[in-house]
Amino acid sequence: MIVLLLGSGGREHALAASLKKSPKLTRLIAAPGNPGIAALAECFPVQVDDIDGIVTLAKHEGVDLVVVGPEAPLVAGVVDRLDEAGIPAFGPTAAAAQLEGSKAFTKELCARENIPTAGFRRCRTAEEGRAAVAAFGAPVVVKADGLAAGKGVVVAETIDEANAAVDAIFSDGAGGEAVVEEFMAGxxxxxxxxxxxxxxxxxxxxxxxxxxxxxxxxxxxxxxxxxxxxxxxxxxxxxxxxxxxxxxxxxxxxxxxxxxxxxxxxxxxxxxxxxxxxxxxxxxxxxxxxxxxxxxxxxxxxxxxxxxDGKLAGVAPRFRDETALTVVLAANGYPGAYEKGSEIRGLEAAEARDDVSVFHAGTRRDGDRLLANGGRVLAVTALGADAAEAQMNAYAAVDLIDWPDGFCRRDIGWRAAAQAEEG
Missing domain, CATH: 3.30.470.20 (ATP-grasp fold, B domain)
Incomplete structure (x- = not known):
């Protein structure tokens, strides 16, 4: 099979690494890809928001299956367009992608189907948002309704903080909505x-x-x-x-x-x-x-x-017993303002360790140099017998990477690692 993978992040690099193992795969192409994906696939400079370009590429290369990595093209209807062109695609249609594209859509579906979730109010104005905040009290959760790359959520500890989050959502006058939810402990x-x-x-x-x-x-x-x-x-x-x-x-x-x-x-x-x-x-x-x-x-x-093909009935995917743990290396300043273009060294030493993979999330090549090109730049993944060993292996690999302009958390998996050591 000829497979086209859409995306350029760490998720897509991980997908590419898994797809590459398949005996059914004859050719893997990616758009736009990244330097890590380029080691596994042929990369084409077509962006994920260029739906016409994606359809043209898939037709020209005789693609048997398109695998869509990120959410934005799904919400924009890339699967619908590929389907119209007779090209099989893995991912939801635009209508089904509303489950992520609109938090209000999902909350209302949950209410209709009695699916357990937090109580909520859908807010179309800042005034409605502030009223919902007052009704729930603090702590309270304020969410922008649309796509926000995992960052459009504020868990507000005070009413003032919640109201500020509401005001921020409606401040640009773009006609967005907010969802205000009760705080769930756990x-x-x-x-x-x-x-x-x-x-x-x-x-x-x-x-x-x-x-x-x-x-x-x-x-x-x-x-x-x-x-x-x-x-x-x-x-x-x-x-x-x-x-x-x-x-x-x-x-x-x-x-x-x-x-x-x-x-x-x-x-x-x-x-x-x-x-x-x-x-x-x-x-x-x-x-x-x-x-x-x-x-x-x-x-x-x-x-x-x-x-x-609609043939998942009776399927039960199998997994290795080991724990996997990944540490993200991000550019200094992320998730706020950060600079691009700093050089990263030492990946070969990190990847040489047993059961370690380094996934590229925001990198680019400049000749032989690897440069940072995003906020989240690398994801260093290691396997171990338990969370404590996986954590030790991951940080040992992280410490082999020479990138003064980046940072990472040093406590990933702390809860699971502590449980493993106690057990």
């Missing part, structure tokens, strides 16, 4: 499902670290690291989440004429009453893909093809 985890329109099967779980700095301090980011599996999400809790949250969502989407095909990423809050939905993403997580996919024992391409 521990967050991510559950990934592979969905074929009617059947959903578990494709791993993980726990990530959103805050920029050690001790879960600082602003929200797209993710500073993750580990898989997540001890908090026991097999029983994962099945409860599938039964009460994921499968009812998939059934509702099919019933509404918006069948979902693709990766469905359920962000969960695990509390005393069991799992509740925080939000959905309609693609693999990043950096969660970098810890789930290295543990996958089955042929990823075969799984994706079964999803596209």
């Amino acid at each position: 521990e967050e985890a991510s559950l990934f499902a592979l969905v074929d329109g009617t059947t959903a099967v578990v494709l791993g779980d993980a726990q990530d670290h959103k805050r920029a700095y050690d001790g879960d301090k600082g602003p929200n980011t797209g993710g500073m690291g993750a580990y898989s599996p997540a001890p908090v999400l026991s097999p029983a809790l994962a099945e409860q989440a599938m039964a009460e949250i994921v499968r009812p969502t998939v059934a509702a989407m099919a019933k509404n004429g918006q069948p979902f095909v693709g990766f469905l990423y359920a962000g969960l809050m695990i509390g005393p009453d069991g799992p509740r939905l925080v939000e959905y993403n309609v693609r693999f997580g990043d950096p969660e893909a970098e810890v789930v996919l290295p543990r996958l024992e089955d042929d990823l391409l075969e799984l994706l093809q079964k999803a596209v």
Whole structure:
């Protein structure tokens, strides 16, 4: 099969590494790709928002399957356009991608289907947002309704902080909406499902670290690291989440004429009453893909093809017993202002370690030099017998990378590592 992979981040590099293992793969191409992906695939300079260019590329190269990595082209309807052109694509249509594209859409679906989640109010003006904040009290969660690259959420500890978040959403006058939610206490985890329109099967779980700095301090980011599996999400809790949250969502989407095909990423809050939905993403997580996919024992391409063909019934993906842990290296200043163009050295030494992969998230080549070209720049993933060993292996690899202009958290996986050491 000739496969076209769309995207340029660490998630797509992890997808490329898994797809490359498939005996069914004859050729892997990527658009636009990155230096890490370029070692595995032929890269074409077509951006993910250039839907006409993507369709043209897929036709010209005789692509058998398009795998869409990021959310923006899914919400924009790239799968719809590829389908119109007769090109099979793995990912949801624009209608189904509303599960991530509109938080209000998802919350209202949950309300209709009695799916456990936080209480909420949909707010179309700043005044409505402030009223919702007053009704819920603090702490309270304020979310921009649309896509926000994992950063459009404020967990406000005070009413003033919440009102400021509401005002920020409506300040540009662009006609956006906000969702104000009750605060849910508990521990967050991510559950990934592979969905074929009617059947959903578990494709791993993980726990990530959103805050920029050690001790879960600082602003929200797209993710500073993750580990898989997540001890908090026991097999029983994962099945409860599938039964009460994921499968009812998939059934509702099919019933509404918006069948979902693709990766469905359920962000969960695990509390005393069991799992509740925080939000959905309609693609693999990043950096969660970098810890789930290295543990996958089955042929990823075969799984994706079964999803596209509607043949997931009875499928149960298998995973290695080891724990995987990834540490994100980000440019100084991220998630605020940061500079691009600094040189990164030492990747070969890091990658030479056993069971270590370095995924490129925001890099570019300048001749023989590797340069930073984004906020999140690298994801260093290691395997270990447990979380403590995976953490030790990952940081040993991180310490071999020479990049003075970057930083990372030094406590990724601290909770799971502590449990492993106690156990």
